[in-house]
Amino acid sequence: NAGVTQTPKFRILKIGQSMTLQCTQDMNHNYMYWYRQDPGMGLKLIYYSVGAGITDKGEVPNGYNVSRSTTEDFPLRLELAAPSQTSVYFCASRTPGTGKSPLHFGNGTRLTVT
């Protein structure tokens, strides 16, 4: 049972570089989310998707882009990396509907922009 898989685990970027954080889930979950976690600040929602081909902005979308071409994959793209994007990024997924479905998280990608 792989669950939610994120790659890479760690990455250091220079200011202005770009990269894609990968997220894939094998639970056939329609809903997928990207969060960032900063020390003492809790988790903030960047983007989310309720199904293939559908994405929407969360609280802190600036500087990021997403796509959802398949149910399994939900990559997060950083264009022109800035020091403010230094954070731990978590991908998560769940099934929609009844309210009984918990959120499943990946192990995170720790990104440093210098």
Added chain:
Amino acid sequence: KQEVTQIPAALSVPEGENLVLNCSFTDSAIYNLQWFRQDPGKGLTSLLLIQSSQREQTSGRLNASLDKSSGRSTLYIAASQPGDSATYLCAVITTGTASKLTFGTGTRLQVTL
């Protein structure tokens, strides 16, 4: 806008003690509330989920309660163990928000020998 608060931010207890972690939220129109555990350098693991129609959920030594009208939830840990040391986060889905969770900032728990 939903806001979720967890108090205290950090807690240290000796092994064997029973303890309570608190979570409060400002908008009582929630779909459900989840408690998570996060170990250092790891992702979040779901511990308990309480639907809006429920009052409590139990799993082993953990019991979570929900009082929607007052905007409060508690996580009770019985007979704490050093392995319980972690950060505990609560999160709510507010109705009408397309299943987006709002997280608290967590309580960092240390259980000492």
